[in-house]
Amino acid sequence: MTDREDNARKIIALIEPYNKKGIAVTEGTRFAQDLEWDSLTVLDFVANIEDEFDILITMNQQAEIETVGQLIDAVGELSEAK
Amino acid sequence: MSDLFSKFDPLIETREQLLATGLTDPFGLVMEEVISPTVAICNGKRTILLGTYNYMGMTFDPDVVAAGKKALDEFGSGTTGSRVLNGTYSGHKACEEALKDFYGTDHAMVFSTGYQANLGIISTIAGKEDYIVLDIDSHASIYDGCAMGNANIVPFRHNDLDALEKRLARIPEGAGKLVVLEGVYSMLGDIAPLDKMVPLAKKYGAMVLVDEAHSMGFIGDLGRGVAEAQGVLDQVDFVIGTFSKSVGTVGGFCVSNHPKFEIMRLVCRPYVFTASLPPSVVATAATSIRKLMGAKDKRDHLWENSQTLHHGLKALGFQLGTDKPQSAIIAVIMPDLEKGAAMWEALLHEGLYVNLARPPATPAGMTLLRCSLCAEHSSAQVGEILGMFERAGRATGCIS
Numbered sequence: 001m002t003d004r005e006d007n008a009r010k011i012i013a014l015i016e017p018y019n020k021k022g023i024a025v026t027e028g029t030r031f032a033q034d035l036e037w038d039s040l041t042v043l044d045f046v047a048n049i050e051d052e053f054d055i056l057i058t059m060n061q062q063a064e065i066e067t068v069g070q071l072i073d074a075v076g077e078l079s080e081a082k
Numbered sequence: 083m084s085d086l087f088s089k090f091d092p093l094i095e096t097r098e099q100l101l102a103t104g105l106t107d108p109f110g111l112v113m114e115e116v117i118s119p120t121v122a123i124c125n126g127k128r129t130i131l132l133g134t135y136n137y138m139g140m141t142f143d144p145d146v147v148a149a150g151k152k153a154l155d156e157f158g159s160g161t162t163g164s165r166v167l168n169g170t171y172s173g174h175k176a177c178e179e180a181l182k183d184f185y186g187t188d189h190a191m192v193f194s195t196g197y198q199a200n201l202g203i204i205s206t207i208a209g210k211e212d213y214i215v216l217d218i219d220s221h222a223s224i225y226d227g228c229a230m231g232n233a234n235i236v237p238f239r240h241n242d243l244d245a246l247e248k249r250l251a252r253i254p255e256g257a258g259k260l261v262v263l264e265g266v267y268s269m270l271g272d273i274a275p276l277d278k279m280v281p282l283a284k285k286y287g288a289m290v291l292v293d294e295a296h297s298m299g300f301i302g303d304l305g306r307g308v309a310e311a312q313g314v315l316d317q318v319d320f321v322i323g324t325f326s327k328s329v330g331t332v333g334g335f336c337v338s339n340h341p342k343f344e345i346m347r348l349v350c351r352p353y354v355f356t357a358s359l360p361p362s363v364v365a366t367a368a369t370s371i372r373k374l375m376g377a378k379d380k381r382d383h384l385w386e387n388s389q390t391l392h393h394g395l396k397a398l399g400f401q402l403g404t405d406k407p408q409s410a411i412i413a414v415i416m417p418d419l420e421k422g423a424a425m426w427e428a429l430l431h432e433g434l435y436v437n438l439a440r441p442p443a444t445p446a447g448m449t450l451l452r453c454s455l456c457a458e459h460s461s462a463q464v465g466e467i468l469g470m471f472e473r474a475g476r477a478t479g480c481i482s
Binding site: 038040043044047050051054055056058059060 | 213218228234235236237238239245248249252253445446447
């Protein structure tokens, strides 16, 4: 398994508790439109991602991330930059 | 042509649906006459004010009013200028002296509103490579200050010490750090554990800014706020405050002991590119601030009011924002916006004004009836208020 696949697996597992509508999560899934997350859900989810990968995702960076695939890429870049 | 207002359609619709039920518009109240800090005439009816932020009841203080009238006579109605050009009068300097004496700091800078104080200081001191770590429940003016600057913004869960520490630990070494906290969070009326958070921020080499808008004049032996009450004021780099609450007029400020603080007057755009406060406003503010220093009896009475109202509402069966009263704000949690608006209107019919607060201003999508007490509310008035809550609560089915 590549690092990216490993990250993707972990991220999708962290999405599940907040996947209230039970939709099939793919790399194209959008957080706001498809998962319909509000700001508090985003805060909790981002905190979980940050703890899992020991990284910081600033609000500035969050604003650029719309889909699950973009998050997987961002986590990869931030983990490498450590 | 696309209508730029289309984006507001969902809000317009929600509002129309609510008003179609025959409810009074909670955001369209007009006070025809103001009798005192605690009573006004609304829709021809004598109404007790319980949602004004007029914590210390200074708006009708005879010395404060006299100082304003004198300044109006002697200096005119306005300055028509920026603080850095023609807008600094002796009254502005006297107001800053009063703030320095009140907080015991070396520097004080007066802004035209509290909103601009946060906007200006936060956006100016945190630059591109710096990090701002802030509580998720921070006031809109703090978020707007973050948005106006270009620092990296890192929010943490409300009042969560562990979440704050994790984020501080992950900031790259050598980066500039500003931790932004509030003394009292105005929606639920809860206070921050500044005695733990401020030293923690210092341990990680961060500068600390505390917004004491809702605590100034009331909390702390000298009325300096939550940081004073919890014994960490000397570790706070910047205190932001407002004149529009306990001080009883309008305006904002930042006090600091930073040796280079005065440069802010040249680089802080919301300070430079706006007109300064009118002479009458700074005269009333300076007089009020000096009187607040020795207002211990009023502070004690306000605590009594806060405790009586909190205990009384809890006993009636209302769900409150905090287990125990922590400030002069008591938030009553409503099940939803419709019930909240109905209860708000029922209270108004009883002759009581409170704030109806709804998302996005509130945390976790809550609808709140926010009560803010005043040192000038008599104990009898607080009893009367509880009676009104009981009747309105039963009439709307909010309590059984």
